[in-house]
Amino acid sequence: MAYPKTQKLSLTAALGSARETRALEIGSDILGKTARVFGEYFPNATAVIVADTTTFAVAGKVVAEQLKQAGVASREPFLFTDPNVYAEYSYVEQLEAALKGHQAIPVAVGSGTINDLTKLAAFRTGRPYMCVATAASMDGYTAFGASITYQGSKQTFDCPAPVAVIADLEIIRRAPREMTASGYADLLAKVTAGADWLLADALGVEAIDPQAWNIVQGGLHEALSQPAALAAQDAEAMAGLTEGLMLGGFAMQWSKSSRPASGAEHQFSHLWDMQHHTHQGKAPSHGFKVGIATLAVTALYDWLLQQPIETLDVARGVAAWPGKAESEARVRTLFREEDFTAKAVEETHAKHVEKSQLQFQLERWRAHWPELREHLRAQLIAFADVKRMLAEVGAPVEPEQIGISRSRLRSAFGQAYHIRRRFTVLDLVVRAGLLESALDDLFGAKGPWPVSPGQV
Numbered sequence: 001m002a003y004p005k006t007q008k009l010s011l012t013a014a015l016g017s018a019r020e021t022r023a024l025e026i027g028s029d030i031l032g033k034t035a036r037v038f039g040e041y042f043p044n045a046t047a048v049i050v051a052d053t054t055t056f057a058v059a060g061k062v063v064a065e066q067l068k069q070a071g072v073a074s075r076e077p078f079l080f081t082d083p084n085v086y087a088e089y090s091y092v093e094q095l096e097a098a099l100k101g102h103q104a105i106p107v108a109v110g111s112g113t114i115n116d117l118t119k120l121a122a123f124r125t126g127r128p129y130m131c132v133a134t135a136a137s138m139d140g141y142t143a144f145g146a147s148i149t150y151q152g153s154k155q156t157f158d159c160p161a162p163v164a165v166i167a168d169l170e171i172i173r174r175a176p177r178e179m180t181a182s183g184y185a186d187l188l189a190k191v192t193a194g195a196d197w198l199l200a201d202a203l204g205v206e207a208i209d210p211q212a213w214n215i216v217q218g219g220l221h222e223a224l225s226q227p228a229a230l231a232a233q234d235a236e237a238m239a240g241l242t243e244g245l246m247l248g249g250f251a252m253q254w255s256k257s258s259r260p261a262s263g264a265e266h267q268f269s270h271l272w273d274m275q276h277h278t279h280q281g282k283a284p285s286h287g288f289k290v291g292i293a294t295l296a297v298t299a300l301y302d303w304l305l306q307q308p309i310e311t312l313d314v315a316r317g318v319a320a321w322p323g324k325a326e327s328e329a330r331v332r333t334l335f336r337e338e339d340f341t342a343k344a345v346e347e348t349h350a351k352h353v354e355k356s357q358l359q360f361q362l363e364r365w366r367a368h369w370p371e372l373r374e375h376l377r378a379q380l381i382a383f384a385d386v387k388r389m390l391a392e393v394g395a396p397v398e399p400e401q402i403g404i405s406r407s408r409l410r411s412a413f414g415q416a417y418h419i420r421r422r423f424t425v426l427d428l429v430v431r432a433g434l435l436e437s438a439l440d441d442l443f444g445a446k447g448p449w450p451v452s453p454g455q456v
């Protein structure tokens with residue numbers, strides 16, 4: 001079995017793999033480059049800045065002046081003035097209606113919300129766009145697709161990434177600290193996402209693409225190495241974080257899939273989105289949900305690495321494996337109170353395997369475990385370190401901090417498995433019949449989240 005030999009790619013090489021993004025500028029005090037980049041990729045076009053009142057104040061105003069000075073024709077900026085603007089469909093419609101009145105190229109100035117709204121509205125009006133990032137808060141800038149709430153539920157709409165991105169570190173490092181902490185947690189998630197891909201590759205489910213792997217994993221541990229400096233708004237640490245997040249998007253553009261940047265930890269976050277989870281009146285940030293989930297998945301991996309898989313009872317796992325109808329019945333019971341039962345059934349069916357295939361996978365796992373375990377150890381960061389890193393950057397480290405009780409975190413392991421067809425560590429422990437014993441340990445007296453009897 002061939003494991004990837006991780007190599008760090010230069011930013012230029014990684015950018016060359018992006019299918020939609022042609023330019024990425026990261027540096028301090030570089031807002032002035034916006035006009036040149038705009039002119040290079042959209043010659044003779046008119047620009048229209050899209051921002052909210054905050055992002056216009058911190059960067060949009062300067063960008064508008066720079067465009068004007070450089071002689072780029074510009075329309076009056078489109079500003080979302082609603083202080084509660086979020087990535088919701090009605091805001092896409094507002095922007096789309098405005099864009100339909102002209103042919104100008106949108107320049108999104110902002111972070112996740114503004115970028116996602118502009119990405120979808122630009123696509124729906126048949127034009128490309130560029131982005132000026134104002135925070136290192138998630139990896140969605142350069143991702144294909146926009147994450148938008150539609151009719152009450154969060155969905156990913158297909159639409160191309162921006163043609164160019166400007167990331168001015170002087171703006172980004174002064175963004176609210178919780179935004180940086182969110183982005184850091186979203187980057188930390190690439191550690192468990194990579195481990196999940198190693199598993200999927202080793203079991204013959206989904207081969208690792210070396211280019212996408214290197215784009216994301218090549219500089220990952222280095223980019224994650226300075227959480228305290230990020231909390232102190234250090235520009236160099238911020239450069240590493242920003243670059244890491246942008247690279248995640250490039251890998252997804254290259255693979256046309258979120259696999260390189262998203263594993264089981266993202267499935268927890270998706271689950272909580274689908275359950276419309278809010279804490280203190282609003283949805284916790286993507287990164288904060290993913291951070292808690294990364295801790296959860298790391299705890300599961302730590303547990304798994306201690307198990308004697310060399311002596312796994314394959315026959316027992318195969319005998320207990322449910323058929324398709326039985327599996328569907330279980331999903332319908334598990335999600336009986338949710339409004340996405342049909343989606344869970346669809347995803348569970350999509351990854352259903354027959355007993356013969358399960359036997360093959362479990363035997364392969366057992367045979368390759370000593371070698372696979374070493375690769376997982378090298379890839380993963382231990383639970384205590386993940387927790388410390390999140391704490392140092394200022395991200396939540398206990399599920400209750402994002403409004404998730406321990407018992408709810410426990411049920412999320414079993415539920416997250418069903419809502420996406422992607423093969424992760426959750427699939428492995430479920431297929432081997434180990435999930436309940438793992439959870440008994442994780443939520444037992446010696447685990448990270450002891451739950452006393454009767455506690456909810």
Ligand SMILES: [Zn+2]
Nearest residue numbers: 139186286290
């Ligand atoms: Zn993410």
